[in-house]
Amino acid sequence: MRIGELARRAGTTTRTLRYYESRGLLPARRTGNGYREYDEEDLRLLRQIRTLQDFGFGLEETRPFVECLQAGHPAGDSCPASLEVYRAKLAELDAVVARLQAVRDEVAAQLARAELEAAAGLPGGPEPRCELAPHPGPGPGRPDPT
Numbered sequence: 607m608r609i610g611e612l613a614r615r616a617g618t619t620t621r622t623l624r625y626y627e628s629r630g631l632l633p634a635r636r637t638g639n640g641y642r643e644y645d646e647e648d649l650r651l652l653r654q655i656r657t658l659q660d661f662g663f664g665l666e667e668t669r670p671f672v673e674c675l676q677a678g679h680p681a682g683d684s685c686p687a688s689l690e691v692y693r694a695k696l697a698e699l700d701a702v703v704a705r706l707q708a709v710r711d712e713v714a715a716q717l718a719r720a721e722l723e724a725a726a727g728l729p730g731g732p733e734p735r736c737e738l739a740p741h742p743g744p745g746p747g748r749p750d751p752t
Contacts, residue, residue: 607643607644607645608641608642608643608644609623609624609641609642609644611644612644612648612649612652615649616649616652616653616656617656618652618656623642623652626652626655626665627642629665630669631651631655631665631668631669631672632644632648632651632652633648647675650675651672651675651676654668654671654672654675654682655668655671655672658671661695662695662699663691663695667691667694667695670685670687670688670690670691671683671688671691673685673687674687674688
């Protein structure tokens with residue numbers, strides 16, 4: 607298949623495919639007349655790359671998976687380099703989850719404190735005003751009602 611068909615079937619653009627080719631992630635095979643030629647295996651490589659990117663893997667992080675597929679491993683993720691990328695990504699995600707949990711805990715603590723203050727009627731600043739309520743007496747920018 608030609609580059610346009612591969613792009614359509616993979617849900618990407620020909621520009622992206624050329625970029626992947628320039629990065630060595632997609633094989634660059636040419637026909638006698640110079641057209642790029644791709645097959646179902648190339649589509650499989652692209653789907654692997656796209657899935658990994660959807661999961662948050664960077665383009666270079668997909669390289670071991672592509673190489674594993676090209677080496678004949680059915681899922682592309684059972685090679686030592688692929689497993690290492692999985693481990694690193696999992697550690698990265700764990701760190702993000704831990705940071706989000708810490709932020710969530712802090713927000714929950716702030717909310718609990720604020721709710722206690724509100725329930726106790728502690729002073730916390732001026733009472734909210736409704737802008738539609740009449741203002742008492744003259745003030746800056748308001749005419750004297752008399």
